[in-house]
Amino acid sequence: MSANSRMSLAVHILAWLACDRRGTDQETATSQHIAASVNTNPVVIRRSLGRLREHGLVTVGQGRQGGWTLTRDAASITLLDVYCAIPDEPLFGMHASAPDARCHIGYGIQTVLAGIYSRASDALRRSLTETTVADVVRETLAVHAAGDCPPRRSRPTEGRPPLL
Amino acid sequence: MSANSRMSLAVHILAWLACDRRGTDQETATSQHIAASVNTNPVVIRRSLGRLREHGLVTVGQGRQGGWTLTRDAASITLLDVYCAIPDEPLFGMHASAPDARCHIGYGIQTVLAGIYSRASDALRRSLTETTVADVVRETLAVHAAGDCPPRRSRPTEGRPPLL
DNA sequence: TTTATATGTAACTGCTCAAGTTACATTAAG
DNA sequence: CTTAATGTAACTTGAGCAGTTACATATAAA
Numbered sequence: 001m002s003a004n005s006r007m008s009l010a011v012h013i014l015a016w017l018a019c020d021r022r023g024t025d026q027e028t029a030t031s032q033h034i035a036a037s038v039n040t041n042p043v044v045i046r047r048s049l050g051r052l053r054e055h056g057l058v059t060v061g062q063g064r065q066g067g068w069t070l071t072r073d074a075a076s077i078t079l080l081d082v083y084c085a086i087p088d089e090p091l092f093g094m095h096a097s098a099p100d101a102r103c104h105i106g107y108g109i110q111t112v113l114a115g116i117y118s119r120a121s122d123a124l125r126r127s128l129t130e131t132t133v134a135d136v137v138r139e140t141l142a143v144h145a146a147g148d149c150p151p152r153r154s155r156p157t158e159g160r161p162p163l164l
Numbered sequence: 165m166s167a168n169s170r171m172s173l174a175v176h177i178l179a180w181l182a183c184d185r186r187g188t189d190q191e192t193a194t195s196q197h198i199a200a201s202v203n204t205n206p207v208v209i210r211r212s213l214g215r216l217r218e219h220g221l222v223t224v225g226q227g228r229q230g231g232w233t234l235t236r237d238a239a240s241i242t243l244l245d246v247y248c249a250i251p252d253e254p255l256f257g258m259h260a261s262a263p264d265a266r267c268h269i270g271y272g273i274q275t276v277l278a279g280i281y282s283r284a285s286d287a288l289r290r291s292l293t294e295t296t297v298a299d300v301v302r303e304t305l306a307v308h309a310a311g312d313c314p315p316r317r318s319r320p321t322e323g324r325p326p327l328l
Numbered sequence: 329t330t331t332a333t334a335t336g337t338a339a340c341t342g343c344t345c346a347a348g349t350t351a352c353a354t355t356a357a358g
Numbered sequence: 359c360t361t362a363a364t365g366t367a368a369c370t371t372g373a374g375c376a377g378t379t380a381c382a383t384a385t386a387a388a
Binding site for chain 1: 171173175180183201202203204259261262263264268271272273277283284286287294300303304307311
Binding site for chain 4: 230
């Protein structure tokens with residue numbers, strides 16, 4: 001993968017929003033702010049948030065003072081929910097060009113592979129249900145608290161004492 | 165792609181070799197023949213077989229009358245063995261550019277994601293141990309026997325009665 | 329020893345796709 | 359009306375894979 005980082009991006013965004021909520025200030029959570037934490041372009045963030053919104057995980061306010069919020073508690077959002085909200089690429093790709101159907105193996109191999117891949121995908125998904133966005137936030141803040149970290153910046157941290 | 169088809173390719177090749185072995189003739193299994201079944205270029209097959217050989221799943225004879233054979237029984241080769249023999253791309257990619265370490269979330273998120281992805285990968289691998297190359301051959305031939313298939317061609321089928 | 333038939337591998341092409349970026353229309357608070 | 363936000367199209371860049379050509383190397387068989 002094929003190095004596509006959309007899962008990491010989406011989890012990061014949701015964790016950021018969940019963490020942001022924990023604070024007391026009600027500054028708007030904009031794609032600009034989130035982009036600073038993720039270290040990328042705001043448009044990339046908006047593209048990801050757009051999908052998360054389509055799947056009902058976040059809502060957005062339009063216009064000035066718009067911004068993003070989780071629609072439900074972070075503890076109720078599993079990483080499978082997130083996984084389902086990113087563009088689905090199959091775990092394993094099939095042959096680029098169809099095998100020779102006149103060969104005993106070539107004829108049925110894709111059917112069999114599909115079954116195997118489906119079972120593998122189920123196992124993966126089951127494992128993703130075991131972690132919630134709230135878990136991610138908690139563990140991430142724990143890493144931060146334990147670590148030897150540089151001076152704070154970028155919201156949701158800015159100007160506030162560590163949350164844990 | 166993400167769609168990278170190397171797993172499908174490797175399984176196809178091994179199934180082909182396993183099936184070929186079941187026959188009585190001892191024609192050599194060449195990259196040329198396998199390529200016909202997979203419907204691709206022999207060099208693509210050799211590249212894949214090269215990795216499978218490095219991982220001890222097949223052996224090769226050089227020169228004229230060279231060719232490929234499984235090193236052990238197909239029933240003892242799990243799909244995890246195959247998975248381990250293809251170039252390892254992580255299941256999920258991390259952020260393309262490192263998150264802002266000055267943010268509470270950005271600082272620790274990748275550590276946490278690594279743990280989550282590792283557990284997901286374990287689940288996937290565990291699922292792959294449940295199928296062997298022999299299973300794939302058996303199921304594939306069953307699909308062939310059940311199906312309404314075109315006239316035979318391309319070894320390992322050519323000129324032989326259906327195996328199942 | 330020569331010839332025919334394999335593999336091994338480098339090097340190149342073409343294609344697809346993701347991330348990043350720019351630009352601009354739209355929306356709504358103040 | 360002004361300002362600050364999202365939504366989205368369009369483009370650039372870069373990476374990686376499948377496929378291909380070409381050729382060096384190895385070896386069984388004539």
